[in-house]
Amino acid sequence: MPSAAERTRTLVQSTCSAVLLVPGLNTAGPHQLMPLTRHVGPDGDLFLELPADSPAVRAAPHAEDDELTAVLELTDVAPVSVPHRIRARAWVSGRLTTVPGLSGPGRTTLRLETGKAYIDDLWGAEEVEPDAFRDAAPDPLVGHEAELLQHLHAAHGEQLDALYGLLGERPAHSRAARRSSVVPLALDRYGLRVRLCEDRDRCFDARFEFPGPVHDIGELRHAMHTLFEASAS
Numbered sequence: 001m002p003s004a005a006e007r008t009r010t011l012v013q014s015t016c017s018a019v020l021l022v023p024g025l026n027t028a029g030p031h032q033l034m035p036l037t038r039h040v041g042p043d044g045d046l047f048l049e050l051p052a053d054s055p056a057v058r059a060a061p062h063a064e065d066d067e068l069t070a071v072l073e074l075t076d077v078a079p080v081s082v083p084h085r086i087r088a089r090a091w092v093s094g095r096l097t098t099v100p101g102l103s104g105p106g107r108t109t110l111r112l113e114t115g116k117a118y119i120d121d122l123w124g125a126e127e128v129e130p131d132a133f134r135d136a137a138p139d140p141l142v143g144h145e146a147e148l149l150q151h152l153h154a155a156h157g158e159q160l161d162a163l164y165g166l167l168g169e170r171p172a173h174s175r176a177a178r179r180s181s182v183v184p185l186a187l188d189r190y191g192l193r194v195r196l197c198e199d200r201d202r203c204f205d206a207r208f209e210f211p212g213p214v215h216d217i218g219e220l221r222h223a224m225h226t227l228f229e230a231s232a233s
Helices: 004-012 055-063 130-135 145-155 157-167 174-178 217-232
Strands: 017-021 037-040 046-051 069-077 086-099 107-121 124-128 182-188 191-199 202-209
Touching (some): 004 124, 046 086, 069 107
Antiparallel strands (some): 107 124, 182 191
Protein backbone atom coordinates (compact mmCIF):
# COMPACT_ATOMS: atom_id res chain seq x y z
CA MET A 1 0.00 0.00 0.00
CA PRO A 2 1.16 3.59 -0.52
CA SER A 3 2.63 5.26 2.55
CA ALA A 4 1.01 8.27 4.19
CA ALA A 5 3.80 10.46 2.81
CA GLU A 6 3.25 9.14 -0.72
CA ARG A 7 -0.49 9.70 -0.44
CA THR A 8 0.05 13.26 0.77
CA ARG A 9 2.52 14.02 -2.04
CA THR A 10 0.02 12.59 -4.52
CA LEU A 11 -2.72 14.91 -3.24
CA VAL A 12 -0.46 17.95 -3.36
CA GLN A 13 0.54 17.17 -6.94
CA SER A 14 -2.97 16.29 -8.09
CA THR A 15 -5.72 18.61 -9.30
CA CYS A 16 -7.78 18.35 -6.11
CA SER A 17 -8.97 21.61 -4.56
CA ALA A 18 -6.71 23.49 -2.16
CA VAL A 19 -6.90 26.62 -0.04
CA LEU A 20 -4.18 28.42 1.89
CA LEU A 21 -5.19 29.07 5.49
CA VAL A 22 -3.34 32.00 7.06
CA PRO A 23 -4.12 33.23 10.59
CA GLY A 24 -5.86 36.59 10.43
CA LEU A 25 -6.59 36.33 6.70
CA ASN A 26 -9.37 33.76 6.73
CA THR A 27 -12.02 36.45 6.22
CA ALA A 28 -10.67 37.05 2.71
CA GLY A 29 -12.58 35.74 -0.29
CA PRO A 30 -11.78 32.01 -0.64
CA HIS A 31 -10.77 32.41 -4.29
CA GLN A 32 -7.99 34.79 -3.21
CA LEU A 33 -6.41 32.05 -1.10
CA MET A 34 -6.67 29.23 -3.63
CA PRO A 35 -3.30 28.58 -5.31
CA LEU A 36 -3.43 28.85 -9.09
CA THR A 37 -0.61 26.31 -9.36
CA ARG A 38 1.38 24.26 -6.86
CA HIS A 39 4.45 22.06 -7.02
CA VAL A 40 6.98 20.54 -4.64
CA GLY A 41 10.64 21.55 -4.71
CA PRO A 42 13.62 19.21 -4.18
CA ASP A 43 13.74 20.06 -0.45
CA GLY A 44 10.06 19.23 0.02
CA ASP A 45 8.90 22.86 0.14
CA LEU A 46 5.67 23.80 -1.61
CA PHE A 47 5.71 26.54 -4.25
CA LEU A 48 2.27 28.11 -4.51
CA GLU A 49 1.34 30.60 -7.21
CA LEU A 50 -1.41 32.99 -6.10
CA PRO A 51 -3.05 36.11 -7.54
CA ALA A 52 -0.83 39.11 -6.94
CA ASP A 53 -3.63 40.82 -5.00
CA SER A 54 -4.08 37.89 -2.62
CA PRO A 55 -3.96 38.90 1.07
CA ALA A 56 -1.38 36.14 1.61
CA VAL A 57 0.90 37.72 -1.00
CA ARG A 58 0.58 41.13 0.68
CA ALA A 59 1.25 39.70 4.13
CA ALA A 60 4.25 37.47 3.37
CA PRO A 61 6.92 40.17 2.71
CA HIS A 62 6.12 41.93 5.98
CA ALA A 63 6.38 38.85 8.17
CA GLU A 64 9.85 37.49 7.39
CA ASP A 65 11.06 38.00 10.96
CA ASP A 66 7.75 36.99 12.54
CA GLU A 67 7.60 33.70 10.62
CA LEU A 68 4.18 33.90 9.04
CA THR A 69 2.73 30.39 9.37
CA ALA A 70 0.16 28.92 7.04
CA VAL A 71 -1.59 25.64 6.26
CA LEU A 72 -2.38 24.32 2.82
CA GLU A 73 -5.66 22.41 3.12
CA LEU A 74 -6.45 19.93 0.36
CA THR A 75 -9.77 18.21 -0.32
CA ASP A 76 -10.03 15.30 -2.75
CA VAL A 77 -13.43 14.36 -4.19
CA ALA A 78 -14.15 11.19 -6.18
CA PRO A 79 -14.41 11.99 -9.92
CA VAL A 80 -17.43 9.67 -10.32
CA SER A 81 -20.85 9.95 -8.72
CA VAL A 82 -20.92 7.90 -5.53
CA PRO A 83 -22.26 8.41 -1.98
CA HIS A 84 -19.75 10.03 0.39
CA ARG A 85 -17.59 11.44 -2.41
CA ILE A 86 -14.86 13.03 -0.28
CA ARG A 87 -11.97 10.59 -0.49
CA ALA A 88 -9.31 12.51 1.41
CA ARG A 89 -8.32 15.65 3.25
CA ALA A 90 -4.75 16.69 3.94
CA TRP A 91 -3.06 19.58 5.68
CA VAL A 92 0.51 20.76 5.12
CA SER A 93 1.74 23.43 7.53
CA GLY A 94 4.84 25.58 7.50
CA ARG A 95 6.41 29.02 7.20
CA LEU A 96 5.28 31.23 4.31
CA THR A 97 7.74 33.41 2.38
CA THR A 98 7.79 35.23 -0.96
CA VAL A 99 9.80 33.84 -3.89
CA PRO A 100 10.97 36.64 -6.20
CA GLY A 101 11.25 36.20 -9.94
CA LEU A 102 9.18 33.04 -10.43
CA SER A 103 5.79 34.47 -11.26
CA GLY A 104 3.80 35.35 -14.33
CA PRO A 105 1.82 38.56 -14.90
CA GLY A 106 -0.66 39.19 -12.11
CA ARG A 107 0.71 36.31 -10.06
CA THR A 108 3.15 35.85 -7.18
CA THR A 109 4.84 32.67 -6.00
CA LEU A 110 4.99 31.91 -2.29
CA ARG A 111 7.06 29.19 -0.66
CA LEU A 112 5.55 27.10 2.10
CA GLU A 113 8.56 25.69 3.96
CA THR A 114 7.04 22.36 4.85
CA GLY A 115 6.70 21.43 8.50
CA LYS A 116 4.22 18.82 9.67
CA ALA A 117 1.63 17.28 7.40
CA TYR A 118 -1.45 15.23 8.19
CA ILE A 119 -3.70 13.13 5.99
CA ASP A 120 -7.13 11.62 6.62
CA ASP A 121 -8.20 9.42 3.72
CA LEU A 122 -9.58 6.03 2.69
CA TRP A 123 -6.58 4.36 4.34
CA GLY A 124 -6.92 6.13 7.68
CA ALA A 125 -5.51 9.17 9.46
CA GLU A 126 -1.75 9.68 9.90
CA GLU A 127 0.85 12.36 10.54
CA VAL A 128 3.62 12.84 7.99
CA GLU A 129 7.08 14.05 8.98
CA PRO A 130 8.81 16.68 6.77
CA ASP A 131 11.63 14.32 5.73
CA ALA A 132 9.18 11.60 4.72
CA PHE A 133 7.16 14.10 2.69
CA ARG A 134 10.33 15.38 0.98
CA ASP A 135 11.51 11.90 0.04
CA ALA A 136 8.14 10.52 -1.09
CA ALA A 137 7.10 10.30 -4.73
CA PRO A 138 3.57 10.94 -6.01
CA ASP A 139 1.69 8.06 -7.55
CA PRO A 140 2.59 7.73 -11.26
CA LEU A 141 -1.10 7.51 -12.18
CA VAL A 142 -2.09 10.76 -10.45
CA GLY A 143 -2.39 12.73 -13.69
CA HIS A 144 -4.64 10.09 -15.28
CA GLU A 145 -6.68 8.74 -12.36
CA ALA A 146 -9.82 10.85 -12.81
CA GLU A 147 -10.10 10.05 -16.52
CA LEU A 148 -9.40 6.36 -15.93
CA LEU A 149 -12.05 6.05 -13.22
CA GLN A 150 -14.61 7.84 -15.37
CA HIS A 151 -13.80 5.52 -18.27
CA LEU A 152 -14.13 2.42 -16.08
CA HIS A 153 -17.47 3.67 -14.75
CA ALA A 154 -18.86 4.51 -18.18
CA ALA A 155 -17.53 1.64 -20.28
CA HIS A 156 -16.77 -1.32 -18.02
CA GLY A 157 -19.79 -1.67 -15.74
CA GLU A 158 -20.21 -5.41 -16.36
CA GLN A 159 -16.56 -6.17 -15.66
CA LEU A 160 -16.70 -4.08 -12.49
CA ASP A 161 -19.85 -5.87 -11.31
CA ALA A 162 -18.09 -9.19 -11.86
CA LEU A 163 -15.40 -8.21 -9.36
CA TYR A 164 -17.84 -9.06 -6.58
CA GLY A 165 -17.14 -12.72 -7.26
CA LEU A 166 -13.54 -12.25 -6.11
CA LEU A 167 -14.61 -11.16 -2.64
CA GLY A 168 -15.88 -14.54 -1.49
CA GLU A 169 -19.08 -14.73 0.52
CA ARG A 170 -19.73 -11.69 2.73
CA PRO A 171 -23.02 -12.37 4.52
CA ALA A 172 -23.39 -8.89 5.95
CA HIS A 173 -23.20 -7.28 2.54
CA SER A 174 -23.87 -9.94 -0.07
CA ARG A 175 -27.54 -9.25 -0.82
CA ALA A 176 -27.04 -5.49 -0.85
CA ALA A 177 -23.98 -5.76 -3.08
CA ARG A 178 -25.68 -7.99 -5.61
CA ARG A 179 -28.47 -5.44 -6.01
CA SER A 180 -25.99 -2.62 -6.55
CA SER A 181 -23.54 -1.60 -9.21
CA VAL A 182 -19.85 -1.49 -8.39
CA VAL A 183 -18.49 2.05 -8.66
CA PRO A 184 -14.73 2.60 -9.17
CA LEU A 185 -13.62 4.88 -6.35
CA ALA A 186 -9.83 5.15 -6.39
CA LEU A 187 -6.92 3.90 -8.44
CA ASP A 188 -3.20 3.88 -7.70
CA ARG A 189 -0.16 1.91 -8.76
CA TYR A 190 -0.94 -0.82 -6.22
CA GLY A 191 -4.59 -1.51 -6.98
CA LEU A 192 -8.22 -0.51 -7.53
CA ARG A 193 -10.75 0.43 -4.84
CA VAL A 194 -14.49 0.18 -5.54
CA ARG A 195 -17.60 1.12 -3.57
CA LEU A 196 -20.80 -0.94 -3.42
CA CYS A 197 -23.98 0.68 -2.10
CA GLU A 198 -27.56 -0.47 -1.71
CA ASP A 199 -28.46 3.09 -0.70
CA ARG A 200 -26.65 6.09 0.72
CA ASP A 201 -26.48 4.61 4.23
CA ARG A 202 -25.46 1.07 3.30
CA CYS A 203 -22.13 1.04 1.48
CA PHE A 204 -18.87 -0.81 1.74
CA ASP A 205 -15.56 -0.59 -0.05
CA ALA A 206 -13.45 -3.36 -1.51
CA ARG A 207 -9.90 -3.14 -2.75
CA PHE A 208 -8.28 -5.32 -5.40
CA GLU A 209 -4.49 -5.40 -5.35
CA PHE A 210 -2.50 -5.77 -8.54
CA PRO A 211 0.10 -8.59 -8.71
CA GLY A 212 2.76 -5.90 -8.47
CA PRO A 213 2.91 -2.09 -8.57
CA VAL A 214 2.41 -0.56 -12.02
CA HIS A 215 4.53 2.30 -13.32
CA ASP A 216 2.64 3.56 -16.35
CA ILE A 217 -0.58 3.25 -18.34
CA GLY A 218 0.70 0.25 -20.31
CA GLU A 219 1.37 -1.75 -17.15
CA LEU A 220 -1.98 -0.63 -15.74
CA ARG A 221 -3.86 -1.97 -18.78
CA HIS A 222 -2.19 -5.34 -18.30
CA ALA A 223 -3.00 -5.36 -14.56
CA MET A 224 -6.65 -4.46 -15.18
CA HIS A 225 -6.95 -7.11 -17.90
CA THR A 226 -5.58 -9.70 -15.46
CA LEU A 227 -8.02 -8.55 -12.76
CA PHE A 228 -11.04 -8.73 -15.08
CA GLU A 229 -9.95 -12.14 -16.38
CA ALA A 230 -9.78 -13.46 -12.81
CA SER A 231 -13.27 -12.17 -12.03
CA ALA A 232 -14.71 -13.75 -15.19
CA SER A 233 -13.31 -17.21 -14.51
